[in-house]
Amino acid sequence: MGLIAVSVALATPLVPDGDEARSWAEQELRDPVYATAEPTAFDRVARAVGEFFAALFSPQVPTGWGPALAVVAAVVVVVVIAAAFVIWGVPRATVRARAATADLFGDAEQRTADQLRAAAAAAADAARWDEAIVLRFRALARSLDERGIVTTPPGATVHAFARAAARAFPAAGDELEAAASAFDDVRYLRRPGTAQLHALVARVDDRLARARPAGAEPLAAPA
Template identity: 65%
Template sequence: MVLAPVLLLPTDSVPPLTPDGDEARRWAEQELSNPAYDAAQPTAFDRIARAVGDFLESLFATRLDGDWGPWAALVAAIVIVLVIIAAFLVWGVPRATGRTRASAPLFGGDEERSAAELRRDAEGFAGRGDWDSAVVLRFRALARALIERGAVDTPPGATVHAFARAASRAFPSQADALEAAAGAFDDVRYLRRPGTEALYRRVAAVDEQLRAARPLLSDAAGVRA
């Protein structure tokens, strides 16, 4: 019987089937350095949400009887509130997408000032004898104050007389004074009639009277342009 020759390889040329400790650690580090593993890692929010979900699941999986039921509901409510607060701290308060009602265009001008700021600026122009600017700004202060109080709501393009009519529904005792103040604004702003101290004092008096009065309507009166 003829035996086939057996090829014997040197032991150094045979790759090891079981790596030693250092080799296994090096292989593991190379594999974990793959970016695919980083993308698969859960985020901090994922871990928080999972922990909260597991807690609530274990909480409500338990039979809620006796005195444990109200306490469990209270704990669950506290956890939900804490999660909401954490979300606000991480992502911040949502920003308003639109402009506030107080900063809307006001009688042909893109007015951003508050009623107090408009009154202060109007008084400044009156002190310098610029009655045109003083009359215009004081009526805008009057209108802005009513808007800030929620007594009247003015859409873009509303005229001063439409505003005066809407304000009269909230302050019926000031209807004539409001119309006179609107006429003063109209004369100075659009008809180019010179402003006077008397006109300014008239508008300022109406503004002060409305500041001390309470609106008749609980909801803001609408104004048609």
């Protein structure tokens, strides 16, 4: 029996022909081990996504992908802009526009610094000194707020603003306090304004409009 098996084994060719090789391969691939090695649906999707992004950043764009790439680029731009809004907030100009409608020393005030200066000059021309002083001091505060030097939150007093502004402009500290006192005199104490007091406030406003602050960080007048 052993001799017969050896004879048969020796008679079997070591190199199969084409049909026999295909038959052997089919039998081998029926083994469950090969089924588990097949890529899953997730594997195929992941490979497709990877090929897509590889083609997206490839210098050679496949034919017919032009519109698709344009759509992808537009979506990426929108996502980046939305992320910028979430991380850094709205642009500074919008913040300033919203601040311009806020309370300013007890009154709602939407005018810009230049508009307040013009209104103060008109009041001074008509010798309405109380109004001119109040408007010019508001112009001073609004100007520093627009420049991002001193913010004036609702409830801040003129003297709190003057102290905050003095930290940014130390050389003008005394003049700022005098201008704040002039505002208080005509606004709350009902003392009559004068051309001299208006000139004092206007002088401080003009001086700080041309000056550079001592520090880079904006200061806030405490409420």
